[in-house]
Amino acid sequence: MTIETTGTTEVYEAPETIRRMLVTTWALLYSMDGAQRRECEFSMDDPGRVDWDFIPKPDRQGVPLAGLNSHQRTLVHSLLAASLSEQGYSQVLQIMAMENILREREQQMLGAPTGDFRNSDQYFLAFFGRPGFEDTWGWRFLGHHISLSYTIIGQRWLTVTPCNLGAQPASAGLLAPLAHEEDQAFALLRSLTPVQRDQTVIHTVAPADYATRQVPFIGKVEYPDHEDLGIPWYRITDEDREALKFSKDDPKGVCGKDLTTDQGDALVELVGTYLWRMPGELARKQLARVEREGLDNLYFCWAGGQEPGTPHYFRIQGSTVLIEFDNAIDNGNHIHSMWRDYRNDLGHDLLAEHYERERATGHHLTTRLRSSVPDK
Known part of the structure; x- marks a missing residue:
């Protein structure tokens, strides 16, 4: 089984977007201390990678925006902006801002803890696999009403679904993201x-x-x-x-x-x-x-x-x-x-084909470190 760049797979080729994602991801990960990286780095086969559910949960996977400093938050937004159109990025910003509207509307019903429950800092960033040249990895930005899942295959193919955006309320003042x-x-x-x-x-x-x-x-x-x-x-x-x-x-x-x-x-x-x-x-x-x-x-x-x-x-x-x-x-x-x-939600078929090819030919990251004909 091989991946050909014709027909169904060429629509997933996005080298420029992948390059921007990769460099911004490096900058973000380099800025983190060990505890932060342990919060947000997982293997590609981690079962949490396919859980893209966007409801509020007490056990979210990843590092929250609340756990990042100002510079790191800027890098997260640079990563989002590189991975979305201006239209998409502006929708994400509006949805995050809606959490503040929702907090104020629900305080009487939920009480003081509403400020922690409805919070625009409660969005979580997670990386899966090894973000590197010609490598296969993924990342996710997830929280209430936002679920963005990206899978990068061999630094060549990119899948961006499931792509979920929501809004509660549907509109408030000038905010109407959808x-x-x-x-x-x-x-x-x-x-x-x-x-x-x-x-x-x-x-x-x-x-x-x-x-x-x-x-x-x-x-x-x-x-x-x-x-x-x-x-x-x-x-x-x-x-x-x-x-x-x-x-x-x-x-x-x-x-x-x-x-x-x-x-x-x-x-x-x-x-x-x-x-x-x-x-x-x-x-x-x-x-x-x-x-x-x-x-x-x-x-x-x-x-x-x-x-x-x-x-x-x-x-x-x-x-x-x-x-x-x-x-x-x-x-x-x-x-x-x-x-x-x-x-190809979460890279399903493209990943299967890529791993099949790797088994047959080896990965460049490995073969480039091996002698073609060892000198015994």
Whole structure:
């Protein structure tokens, strides 16, 4: 099994982005003392690498922003800025700032500890493997409503999914980090004819969270949970779960080929909003793949209310890309929004192929230290 730079793998090539990530990562790790590095460095096969769940947890893996000095925090933000587009980076900053809004709103309910629980410093940085030339490694930035997972393979290929951004509340003052994609989706829904809308709307109830949940690798069929973790007051039935289920081989909703030209363009633009969370070097290739696969392979479905301020959900399902947007909790005021890749979330297939090749040929980092013909 070998990796070829044609067809499916060329869309993951991002050498410039990888180079910026690598150099910034070195600077950050060099700045850390031993205790900090032990907090944030893990092996590639550490089981925590595939846990990208973005809810608040007391046992997060990695070093928190709160445990870094001012210079180190600047380097973390330089790493984020190098690994996201300006659009994506600004969304991340807004989501982190939302924790301050949430703290103030929840203090009466949760009391004094709210300041520790809802805290923009409670985002965790973790590195997996050895960040080095021609090496395979990964890193993650994770906390409430932000889950960014990067896998770098041989300093050549880069995967950036699952890519999750959320917002609670959906907007506050001038902060509305996910308003654009929500507005785009509502505009597309409003543009549909009655027949198209009947195809698109798959259920009158929105799921509490993603239909595919937070599994590391998407199965052929996935069902949403009855409720979102920690939010038992919004619950769906078994009948709802059946109507909302994800099936890789049987996409729900209206097919892109049944849309008008303007509607089809709007659907692709909505997909692009998600892909352009990432640097242009990668986003352009990913979007070109979606366009190359065509509207015949792109489906748009909707569930729940059809107006803002109601619980609602949409899903875009393609040959390689999956997008889910859920805004069900608090009457459409608590968003979860993510982009996934069926075969290469967390580098799945690319890693398997890379390790297979290494077994056959050896790794350059090893072979460059061995004599070609030893002198006995």
